[in-house]
Amino acid sequence: MLVRKVTAPLGVVGVIYESRPNVTVDVAALCIRSGNAAVLRGGSDAFHTNTILVTLIRRALEENGVDADSVVLLPTDRSLVNELLTATQFVDIIIPRGSQQLIDFVRQHSRVPVIETGAGVCHTYVEASADLEKAARIVTNAKVSRPSVCNALDTVIIDKSIAAQFLPLLAPSLAGYNVEIFADETAWPILHQAGYPYLQHAGEADFGREFLDFKCSVKTVDNADDAFAHIRRYSSKHSEAIITQNVALGDRFQQEVDAAAVYVNASTRFTDGGVFGLGAEIGISTQKLHARGHLPWKSW
Numbered sequence: 001m002l003v004r005k006v007t008a009p010l011g012v013v014g015v016i017y018e019s020r021p022n023v024t025v026d027v028a029a030l031c032i033r034s035g036n037a038a039v040l041r042g043g044s045d046a047f048h049t050n051t052i053l054v055t056l057i058r059r060a061l062e063e064n065g066v067d068a069d070s071v072v073l074l075p076t077d078r079s080l081v082n083e084l085l086t087a088t089q090f091v092d093i094i095i096p097r098g099s100q101q102l103i104d105f106v107r108q109h110s111r112v113p114v115i116e117t118g119a120g121v122c123h124t125y126v127e128a129s130a131d132l133e134k135a136a137r138i139v140t141n142a143k144v145s146r147p148s149v150c151n152a153l154d155t156v157i158i159d160k161s162i163a164a165q166f167l168p169l170l171a172p173s174l175a176g177y178n179v180e181i182f183a184d185e186t187a188w189p190i191l192h193q194a195g196y197p198y199l200q201h202a203g204e205a206d207f208g209r210e211f212l213d214f215k216c217s218v219k220t221v222d223n224a225d226d227a228f229a230h231i232r233r234y235s236s237k238h239s240e241a242i243i244t245q246n247v248a249l250g251d252r253f254q255q256e257v258d259a260a261a262v263y264v265n266a267s268t269r270f271t272d273g274g275v276f277g278l279g280a281e282i283g284i285s286t287q288k289l290h291a292r293g294h295l296p297w298k299s300w
Contacts, residue, residue: 009035011092014084015282016041016106018098021049028057028071030280037070039091041084043098044076085110097283100210100236117283118260120150121210121236122268125157125227125253127244132166134265135243140173142241142267148212150284151239151261151271155207155217157227160186163220168194179214182206186220208234224249231257237286239268260286 013036017023024040031038042050050073058068074080085094088111096106100119107114124142126135142153158166167190174181175197182202183191191199206217207230221227231240241263242253250264261271261284273281 018043118286120238128159130243144177182217187218
């Protein structure tokens, strides 16, 4: 008996996404390249752009002898979403890409198998031994380089013992981008005394919140155990980071924190298939099944 492992297309891939029209091109290209057909359902605010993009894609397919129906764009009629999610005879896999509300809706209503690409609620924990100047640069990069994406920082966790040193060091770089900070009861007076101009008191809803904007929350903790507990409670299991010079604690963070991508002394903004050198991606999987983390097309 000869046993071989053979890569084969999934078949018909249904992708439900929201506002970004670049997803239309990304998904279509990956599906075509890997021998799959794509049924796309984008958001209403980008429908006209998506329509033009799919028209161009279908024209290119026809010109190269490929069935144009390999890529189909659905209207934004909400009733068609339920039809797509229950089309078990015609669709092989569903991939939601967007907010947690979208992902939850697809998970709850789909009869077609689902691969989740998780929404981001990303933390960076600045531990007491951290190089504070390095930590300020990493936190700033994670928050402001592209705040509207899932791997952008949402909450800074800080040991209380260094909060009075670190927050005034961090404040000018975030203020330069008009970042609104929702600070807890320990961090707020420190930032207020430092004259931070975009300061709010944090409420419970500001933790576990994906801001997707020039906004973040600040949580102070007594020690690493408290930081780990906060992450366990509020993380979406996408990307988490620790800034520390304690090698043992960095190793513990990598072993214990449950997320698709875990960093020591690096920005959560690195979470990307292309950046990792793993190739094109549909999204970052936060599921436990299949390939967690980078969702590479070639392994499907």
